[in-house]
Amino acid sequence: MLLALGAVLTLSLMCSTQATNLNLRSLAQKQGLNIGAAVLTGVLQKEPTYRRVLAREFNMLTPENHMKFKPLHPERDRYDFAPADVLVDFAKENDMQVRGHTLVWHHSLPEWLEKGEWTREELMAILQEHIYTVVERYRGQVVEWDVVNEAIADDASLRKSIWLNVIGSDYIEMAFRWAHEADPTVKLFYNDYGSEGINSKSDAIYALVKSLRDRHVPIDGVGLQMHVRADKPPSAEKVAANMKRLGELGLEVHITEMDVKIEHATGTLEEKLTAQANVYRDMMQVCLTAENCDTFVLWGFTDLHSWIPRYLKQPDSPLIFDKFYNPKPAYDALVEVLN
Ligand code: G3I
Numbered sequence: 001m002l003l004a005l006g007a008v009l010t011l012s013l014m015c016s017t018q019a020t021n022l023n024l025r026s027l028a029q030k031q032g033l034n035i036g037a038a039v040l041t042g043v044l045q046k047e048p049t050y051r052r053v054l055a056r057e058f059n060m061l062t063p064e065n066h067m068k069f070k071p072l073h074p075e076r077d078r079y080d081f082a083p084a085d086v087l088v089d090f091a092k093e094n095d096m097q098v099r100g101h102t103l104v105w106h107h108s109l110p111e112w113l114e115k116g117e118w119t120r121e122e123l124m125a126i127l128q129e130h131i132y133t134v135v136e137r138y139r140g141q142v143v144e145w146d147v148v149n150e151a152i153a154d155d156a157s158l159r160k161s162i163w164l165n166v167i168g169s170d171y172i173e174m175a176f177r178w179a180h181e182a183d184p185t186v187k188l189f190y191n192d193y194g195s196e197g198i199n200s201k202s203d204a205i206y207a208l209v210k211s212l213r214d215r216h217v218p219i220d221g222v223g224l225q226m227h228v229r230a231d232k233p234p235s236a237e238k239v240a241a242n243m244k245r246l247g248e249l250g251l252e253v254h255i256t257e258m259d260v261k262i263e264h265a266t267g268t269l270e271e272k273l274t275a276q277a278n279v280y281r282d283m284m285q286v287c288l289t290a291e292n293c294d295t296f297v298l299w300g301f302t303d304l305h306s307w308i309p310r311y312l313k314q315p316d317s318p319l320i321f322d323k324f325y326n327p328k329p330a331y332d333a334l335v336e337v338l339n
Contacts, residue, residue, distance in 0.1 A: 024057045024331075027338035028296075031288060034097060036060030036297035038257065041083040043305050044090060049325050053301065055094040062099040062256070062297055063087045064307070068108040073130055076112050081137060088141050099256070099297060100138060102146040102191065103131050104175045106161030114162065123166045128178050135182035144187035144295075146223055146256070147179045148172050152192055156204040172208070173217050180218035191223030191256055197238030206245060213249050221252030221292075226283060227299065228258075230275040231265040236282045240290060247292035254295035255287055259318035260330070261308060273317075273329045280320065281333035288337070 028035035039061045043050050054061065065071055066083040073079050091098045104127065113126065135145065151172055153159040163171040172190075179188050190209055195202035205222065212219045224242075228234055243253045260279045262272040287293040300306050302321040309315050317323075320331040 022335060024334055024338065025059050027335060029059060031338060032294060033288070033338070034060040034295040034297075036062060036097075036099060036295065037301040038062045038064035038101075038297070038299045039087055039090075040064050040300075040305055041066050041086050045086065050302065050305070051090070053321065053325050055090075055096070057301065058096060060097045060099060060295065060297060061087060061091055062101045064101075064300070065108070067100050067134070068102060068105065069113070069130065070108045070110045072134060073113075074110050076126075079133060079137075084138075088138065092141070097143045098138070098141060099295075100134075100142040100145040100186075101256075102149040103134065103179060104147060104151075104163060104171065105149040106159055106163070107150075109162065118162075118166055120167055123162070124171075124174065127163070127167070127171065127175065131175060131178040132182045135179050135186065139183045139186070142186060144189055144220070144254075145179055146191040147175050147188045147219075149191045150193065151190070152195070152201055152204050152208065154194060154201065156200040173212060173215070176212065176217045176219050187220040187252070188218055189221045189223045189252075189254065189256075190219060191225060193225040193227050193257070196224045196226055196228070196234045196242065198242055202242050206242075206249075209246070209251060210249055213251070219251070221254060222246050223254050223256035225257035225299075226255050226259075227261075228279060229261045229264055230272060230279055231262075233275075233279045234283070236286050239283065239286050243286070243290040243293055247290065252292045252294070253290065254293065254297065255283060256295075256297050257299040258283065258297065259299045259306065259308065261314075261316045261318050263314065263316045276318075277329035277333035280330040281337050284334055284337045 024035050035058055037058050063084050088098055151159055158164055158169055176188055192205055195205050209219060209222055246253050260276045262276050265272045265275050287296050300319050302325055303317040303319050304323040306318050308318050320328055322328055
């Protein structure tokens with residue numbers, strides 16, 4: 001019964017958006033904005049509605065997992081590009097851009113790499129080869145890469161990882177230089193969470209990217225992931241101030257992984273969904289107002305496939321379409337602000 005109702009609502013949504021041509025993608029395009037979503041290859045292959053809504057609403061996509069080190073480079077001498085290629089091909093067929101995510105991270109590393117006992121020179125050679133291979137493979141197909149992801153820990157120190165422990169802090173600079181050598185045209189980003197506004201972590205990221213810029217390391221921008229909560233919304237003023245100071249370094253700022261948890265919020269479901277919509281609206285408004293923000297990417301688009309219930313095992317509804325692909329108040333809020 002519930003499923004039938006969901007299907008009817010989905011159908012009516014499809015008819016109404018086709019009739020009015022009111023969708024995020026066309027509205028964003030008019031504003032010169034890239035609007036994107038993280039995408040799961042397996043789901044894309046299996047679900048026609050997922051594909052349809054994705055292509056209708058977004059002009060950019062990020063592989064949620066299949067461009068990470070472990071899936072792309074499962075053995076030392078073997079790469080597996082097939083699942084990432086599915087997404088790149090889909091993007092091409094639907095005239096969408098691709099954000100590459102991510103070349104260097106402490107997480108999602110293959111066992112052969114994590115368990116190996118590498119010298120500094122060996123690990124540098126592995127990282128350089130990985131970056132050259134992957135960035136060259138997607139040259140001209142990926143418009144921007146998250147080169148380094150989450151290198152600053154929550155206490156604002158450099159995060160302990162195999163890269164920091166074995167190579168030292170200059171692995172960050174090396175990664176940007178190698179990515180630029182592999183594709184001088186692709187934009188290169190540092191990406192992190194919990195650093196959207198002004199706090200000790202975003203101060204540390206600011207200092208890091210300033211030092212990269214001062215030393216002419218090729219970096220184009222900073223990704224603000226924006227995994228946030230409706231009951232603790234980020235301050236629009238602080239996010240705007242952070243974007244502004246990064247802009248003064250000559251850097252772009254993109255929202256790269258937005259979702260808004262509602263389960264901690266109090267009130268009725270309607271109130272929680274309104275609070276969630278307000279966060280999406282405010283952050284889109286901040287991005288549209290900033291001179292250096294032209295990309296707004298969500299970490300998925302339907303609550304059916306959010307990483308939060310699947311990976312964190314926390315029931316929640318953090319995205320802009322519900323489990324039946326019906327638009328939520330958050331979707332309407334984005335339409336409203338883009339309109
Ligand atoms: O697809 C395999 C499946 O074949 C296998 O049987 C199963 C067994 O564990 O794993 C499946 O892959 C999982 C994948 O999610 C798809 O569900 C991986 O184990 C799991 O590690 C992976 O989690 C991802 C996580 O990053 C770690 O890479 C989440 O989907 C993804 O949303 C999350 O994304 C991160 C960003 O990259 C960086 N910023 C934070 C964000 C949220 O944590």
